[in-house]
Amino acid sequence: MTKATVRDLPDEALRGRRALVRVDFNVPLSAHGTVADDTRIRAALPTIAYLRERGARVILLSHLGRPKARPEPAFSLEPVARRLGDLLPDHAVCFVESTDTDEAIKATHVATNDVVMLENTRFLEGEETNDERLARTLAELGDLFVNDAFGAAHRAHASTEGVAHWCKPAVAGLLMERELEFLGRALEHPARPFVAVLGGAKISGKIDVIEHLLPRVDRLLIGGAMACTFFRAMGFETGRSLVEGDRVEMAKELVSRSGAALLLPSDAVVAPSLDSTRPPRSVPAAAIPRDEAMFDIGPETVASFCSAIAGARTVLWNGPMGVFEHPPFDAGTRAIAKAMAAATGSGATTIVGGGDSAAAVAEAGLAGAMSHVSTGGGASLEFLEGRVLPGVAALDDRA
Numbered sequence: 001m002t003k004a005t006v007r008d009l010p011d012e013a014l015r016g017r018r019a020l021v022r023v024d025f026n027v028p029l030s031a032h033g034t035v036a037d038d039t040r041i042r043a044a045l046p047t048i049a050y051l052r053e054r055g056a057r058v059i060l061l062s063h064l065g066r067p068k069a070r071p072e073p074a075f076s077l078e079p080v081a082r083r084l085g086d087l088l089p090d091h092a093v094c095f096v097e098s099t100d101t102d103e104a105i106k107a108t109h110v111a112t113n114d115v116v117m118l119e120n121t122r123f124l125e126g127e128e129t130n131d132e133r134l135a136r137t138l139a140e141l142g143d144l145f146v147n148d149a150f151g152a153a154h155r156a157h158a159s160t161e162g163v164a165h166w167c168k169p170a171v172a173g174l175l176m177e178r179e180l181e182f183l184g185r186a187l188e189h190p191a192r193p194f195v196a197v198l199g200g201a202k203i204s205g206k207i208d209v210i211e212h213l214l215p216r217v218d219r220l221l222i223g224g225a226m227a228c229t230f231f232r233a234m235g236f237e238t239g240r241s242l243v244e245g246d247r248v249e250m251a252k253e254l255v256s257r258s259g260a261a262l263l264l265p266s267d268a269v270v271a272p273s274l275d276s277t278r279p280p281r282s283v284p285a286a287a288i289p290r291d292e293a294m295f296d297i298g299p300e301t302v303a304s305f306c307s308a309i310a311g312a313r314t315v316l317w318n319g320p321m322g323v324f325e326h327p328p329f330d331a332g333t334r335a336i337a338k339a340m341a342a343a344t345g346s347g348a349t350t351i352v353g354g355g356d357s358a359a360a361v362a363e364a365g366l367a368g369a370m371s372h373v374s375t376g377g378g379a380s381l382e383f384l385e386g387r388v389l390p391g392v393a394a395l396d397d398r399a
């Protein structure tokens with residue numbers, strides 16, 4: 001069932017109304033307490049602009065970090081509100097420091113407050129337990145509810161799920177809509193060939209994604225340390241590589257079931273340790289030395305993965321190909337990012353999901369060259385597992 005979005009609401013439903021918008025402003029802060037990366041704040045600007053242009057007052061709710069149901073100054077959204085104010089020079093952004101909901105409600109009624117940012121929802125008792133009383137109180141902050149926090153939609157919290165039952169209409173924001181559209185279309189009606197690239201450290205965290213993607217994709221390329229568990233399943237020596245011993249049987253079963261759709265690395269970049277001074281070298285996947293570990297996919301694998309990507313019309317990528325935080329083991333990951341950027345240029349739909357993969361793409365300066373980079377790490381993973389995201393499910397169905 002498709003969910004209603006802000007664009008489904010007539011302008012009269014917005015003019016002069018208080019739009020309660022759940023955003024995901026869970027941004028990294030620097031040591032001195034300023035916003036270190038404002039990507040997530042910028043990602044919510046289109047929804048804020050859309051609502052403001054139609055005369056709605058915007059009331060923002062977000063969590064930040066993991067405070068334990070009480071105010072903790074280190075997790076205050078005050079620096080986030082300040083950055084938001086810088087990004088919205090034409091608007092009066094009012095930050096409500098108090099966690100007293102009556103005071104917050106009062107602030108939402110002040111006509112000169114264009115945008116009201118409330119304090120961290122995780123300071124509130126009942127947020128993470130999705131307490132109904134808190135959800136009803138939060139609902140009083142707005143005349144309609146807009147959920148634009150895709151990155152928090154996999155959690156059934158009072159400000160993501162509960163409130164949507166009490167503040168109506170409850171619709172998706174523009175970012176949420178975009179996320180659901182790109183990820184949803186890839187899973188349901190991908191332009192083919194559809195190639196998925198999976199990597200990262202652990203197969204255990206991604207097994208449900210593999211299961212859900214296998215019947216949908218034309219090729220599944222596997223890199224990262226995850227590949228080593230498959231190597232072990234195939235009887236290869238894996239040396240000191242990260243292998244999940246308790247997943248070897250499962251990997252064996254996946255290899256026999258998926259046939260030609262599954263593409264594993266044919267070579268590996270190995271080193272005795274991450275900070276070994278010896279220059280890294282590549283070896284065939286079946287010849288990883290006993291006292292070394294695979295830290296990246298090798299050049300032959302890069303070539304075959306890139307050619308699969310070049311021939312695809314939909315590419316979905318989750319998880320780096322190597323220890324990309326540690327050059328030179330970022331080469332494989334960078335090559336995939338470049339191949340995807342080129343594929344976008346030739347008309348393919350390219351989607352990146354996953355926190356570390358998104359960071360790698362941003363670092364390579366290629367975020368703008370992808371069709372879509374998901375803002376939700378955990379949420380995109382759960383979506384790709386085929387799970388219903390509670391924050392989405394609670395929104396109104398499109399009429």
Ligand code: ADP
Pocket residue numbers: 199200201202223224225226242294295296318319320321322323324325353354355356357358377
């Ligand atoms: P994402 O956040 O994109 O979903 P993951 O969190 O699953 O990605 O995986 C990212 C981590 O996987 C990175 O920290 C990276 O260093 C690690 N990784 C990738 N390949 C290897 C490898 N060969 N050996 C050890 N760690 C690896």
Ligand code: MG
Pocket residue numbers: 354355356377
């Ligand atoms: Mg990660």
